[in-house]
Amino acid sequence: MPIRYALPPDADAMAEITCAAFAEFEDFDVTREQSAANWRRNLLGEAAARPRPHHTRVAELPDGTIVGLVMGGPADPGLGLDAEIYALAVRPGHQGHGHGRALLRAVAADLSADGFGSLAIRVLAVNDRARRFYTALGGVLAGEVPPDEVFYSWPEIAAFL
Numbered sequence: 001m002p003i004r005y006a007l008p009p010d011a012d013a014m015a016e017i018t019c020a021a022f023a024e025f026e027d028f029d030v031t032r033e034q035s036a037a038n039w040r041r042n043l044l045g046e047a048a049a050r051p052r053p054h055h056t057r058v059a060e061l062p063d064g065t066i067v068g069l070v071m072g073g074p075a076d077p078g079l080g081l082d083a084e085i086y087a088l089a090v091r092p093g094h095q096g097h098g099h100g101r102a103l104l105r106a107v108a109a110d111l112s113a114d115g116f117g118s119l120a121i122r123v124l125a126v127n128d129r130a131r132r133f134y135t136a137l138g139g140v141l142a143g144e145v146p147p148d149e150v151f152y153s154w155p156e157i158a159a160f161l
Contacts, residue, residue: 011036017066017067020089025127054072070106071087072111085104088130095129100133109160118153119157120142121139121152123151125149
């Protein structure tokens with residue numbers, strides 16, 4: 001499956017994937033329009049202002065349908081790691097086919113090339129499927145992020161490469 005950098009026109013597709021992937025969680029109350037606006041801001045506006053680069057990738061099928069996305073960059077200092085995955089979502093129906101793993105590998109390679117050495121990812125504490133996925137990838141449950149998230153860490157980003 002091709003993995004490529006996301007381009008600004010993908011904001012609507014990225015919003016659709018994000019909302020679909022998180023729809024099962026009752027605390028996720030972001031509308032598709034709000035999500036699209038957030039993606040546009042992240043892809044266009046904030047990217048230019050960040051002191052260190054962030055990376056956004058999408059997974060797409062041969063027909064060009066985007067089925068997953070990932071965005072990563074410098075970590076929140078409170079996590080105690082270099083880099084952080086800000087978003088990872090795979091469209092329901094396409095989960096379990098290796099798209100999430102491929103996206104994480106691609107963005108980890110980008111982050112490693114930029115000099116980041118460790119990686120964190122936050123996840124809703126109630127998202128058992130994602131938590132099992134991160135554990136299977138070697139992530140270590142590293143702490144809680146109030147009010148309703150936990151985070152996993154990889155002290156060596158090279159674990160994904």
